[in-house]
Amino acid sequence: MNTVQIAAAQTPEFRQDVDASLAYAADIITEASAHGSRLLCFPECFLQGYLLDENKAQQSAIDLASSEFRSILGRLPVTDMAVVFGIIEKHDGRLFNSAVIVQNGALQGRYRKAHLLKSEAFFTPGTEVPVFSVDSLKFGISICFDTNFSENTRRIAEQGGVLIVCPANNMMPNERAEQYRHVHNAVRSDRCKEHGLWLASSDIFGERDGHVSWGPTAVINPGGQVAAQLPPGRAGLLHFDLPTASC
Numbered sequence: 001m002n003t004v005q006i007a008a009a010q011t012p013e014f015r016q017d018v019d020a021s022l023a024y025a026a027d028i029i030t031e032a033s034a035h036g037s038r039l040l041c042f043p044e045c046f047l048q049g050y051l052l053d054e055n056k057a058q059q060s061a062i063d064l065a066s067s068e069f070r071s072i073l074g075r076l077p078v079t080d081m082a083v084v085f086g087i088i089e090k091h092d093g094r095l096f097n098s099a100v101i102v103q104n105g106a107l108q109g110r111y112r113k114a115h116l117l118k119s120e121a122f123f124t125p126g127t128e129v130p131v132f133s134v135d136s137l138k139f140g141i142s143i144c145f146d147t148n149f150s151e152n153t154r155r156i157a158e159q160g161g162v163l164i165v166c167p168a169n170n171m172m173p174n175e176r177a178e179q180y181r182h183v184h185n186a187v188r189s190d191r192c193k194e195h196g197l198w199l200a201s202s203d204i205f206g207e208r209d210g211h212v213s214w215g216p217t218a219v220i221n222p223g224g225q226v227a228a229q230l231p232p233g234r235a236g237l238l239h240f241d242l243p244t245a246s247c
Contacts, residue, residue, distance in 0.1 A: 003241035004137040006163070007037035008202040010217035010236045013171060015049030016060055022047075022075050025085065028237060033079045035239055038134050041202040042085035044113075044144050044169040045097060047072070051088060054095075054122040061090035064100065064107060078105040082134040084141065086167045094124040099141050099167050101132055108132065111141035115149050129155040136244045139163040144170070147188050147199075157195035163242065164191060166201040171213040185216055189224035196222040198242060205233050 009028050014021035025042060032040045044050060048060040062069050076083070082103045089098040089112070097113040097120060112126025129152050131140045140156030142164050147153075156164060170177070170184060184201075192199050199220040204213050214232035219240045221227045230236040 002136070002244045004039070004135050004244050005035070005037045005239060005241050006039040006041075006137075006200055006219070007032040007035070007240070008041045008200050008217050008219070008238045009043070010202065010215050010230045010234070010238070011043055011046065011204055012235065013049060013169075013204045013206050013208070013213070014046070015051065016056065017049075018047060018072070022072065026075070026077055029077045029079060029081070029083060031237060032239075033077065033081050037081055037239060039082045039137065039139065039165070040084065041165050041167060041200055042083070043202050043204045044086040044099075044167040045088055046086045046167070048088045050169040050171065052119045057088050057095055057122065058090070061088045061095055063090050064110065069107075073102060073105055073107065076102065076105070080104050082108065082132065084165050084167065086143065086169070095122060096126060097123045097143060098126070099143055099165075103134070111143070113143040113146060114152065115146045117145055131156060131159040131161045137163060137242065139165050141165045141167070142191070144168040147191050150191065150194055153191045153195050153197060157197060162197055164188075164197055164199040166199055168201050168203040169213070170203055170215070171206075171208070171211050174210055174212050177212045177214070181214065185218060185220065185226055185229075189220055189226075192220050192222055193224040198222060200240070205235065
């Protein structure tokens with residue numbers, strides 16, 4: 001059976017420290033590429049941090065057509081592996097919680113989070129659900145809370161996608177984090193079973209100010225079972241050979 005190797009990073013949280021997040025990403029990209037991965041996912045809002053203060057988000061937001069973003073791309077290793085990472089995007093005066101796809105040193109596409117939490121109300125919801133390709137693998141993106149809804153999964157499947165890439169950030173108050181610790185994969189499993197899709201998630205880990213995130217960074221199969229998962233609460237890079245017989 002043919003396979004495409006995918007990878008997902010479980011990373012520390014970087015907040016308003018693009019230099020640090022880029023340096024970390026460069027090492028992970030180099031490692032995943034050397035391992036033979038063709039698709040690599042980083043967490044939600046990885047570049048600037050998951051900022052829920054509108055002023056801080058506005059200060060940190062980046063226009064994808066700007067020289068600033070081109071400079072960011074220039075600081076990452078050039079590889080023909082598709083790299084997905086979360087970013088706070090600004091466009092025409094609006095803010096978006098977005099994920100970008102970078103390949104061969106250039107922007108290949110973008111997805112904007114469609115389903116927003118109340119705390120994310122200053123972001124503009126996205127309306128498009130594009131599907132992307134690397135080698136024989138077609139994939140779409142759902143960012144964290146998006147996976148609580150079936151619409152994205154349906155639209156990805158209708159376009160021939162077989163994989164949901166899920167950048168996530170589950171930094172929560174300690175009590176709530178414990179309550180939801182095993183819910184994230186359960187919800188994502190439902191999305192996989194609805195249309196027979198795979199899912200790969202990437203999350204952060206760590207603690208700050210009475211909040212904690214353990215992950216999970218995992219791969220879930222079309223039957224809804226966890227096929228692979230990193231240990232919670234520490235850094236790691238998950239590699240997985242995704243079957244492409246049905247791609």
